[in-house]
Amino acid sequence: MSAPENFQEIYTDELKDLWSANDQMNRLLKKITSKASDPELKEMLTKSQAGISAHTDVLKELIAGQDEKVSKEHCKGMEGLVTEATKHIIEEGPKKGPLLDVVIIAQYQRMSHYGIAGFGTAAAYAKALGLKDDNKRLRDATKEIYGGDEYMTKLAETSVNIQAEES
Structure with missing residues (x-):
């Protein structure tokens, strides 16, 4: 990527970066979903994969x-978060059960917070550029990601x- 020369390029670069972030998070979720023991957690991780895919489609369209x-x-940025999550969940984390679920939620939320920041920033850029539809779609995605974080x-x-405390 060359240095952006205008605000439009900064916006587009943000969208492309978010696409990569989504792909990286989704790949990790596919690896860890089966490791969750709590049924609600497992269901949320599965739903999140579908949501991330839908958000990626939005990014591609934009x-x-x-x-x-x-x-x-x-x-x-997401590469670092995925590396950290892999370390704590797959490589060095608890092998199963509630303790692993606690770690999965913590790492999921770290990655989600990155998404909230990125999508929110992209929405603000779209608004400043007068891209009303882009802004709405990015704000909607931000709200969905935030909703997933609140659920977790x-x-x-x-x-x-x-x-986990009782185990």
Whole structure:
């Protein structure tokens, strides 16, 4: 990627970066979903994969709408978060049960927070550029990601953390 020369290019670069971030998170979720023991957690991880795929489709459409080559730019930020999650969940984490579920939720939320920040930023860029439809679609995605994060907090506080403490 060359240095962006205008705000439009910064916006498009953000979309391409988010596409890469989504792909990386989705690949990890596919690996870890079966490791979750809590049925609600497992269901949420599965739903999240579908949501991430839908958000990726939105990103591709928005990139195409900017008369840009529909491609992604490798997201090093999510790469770091996925590396960290892999370490804590797959390589060095608890092998199964409520303790692993606690770790899965924590790592999921870290990655989700990155998505909230990225989609929110892209929405703000779209608004500043006068791209009303882009802004709405990106705000909607941000709200969905935030909703997933809130659900994970509720699941942790009302069930998973309690089970982990008792184990």
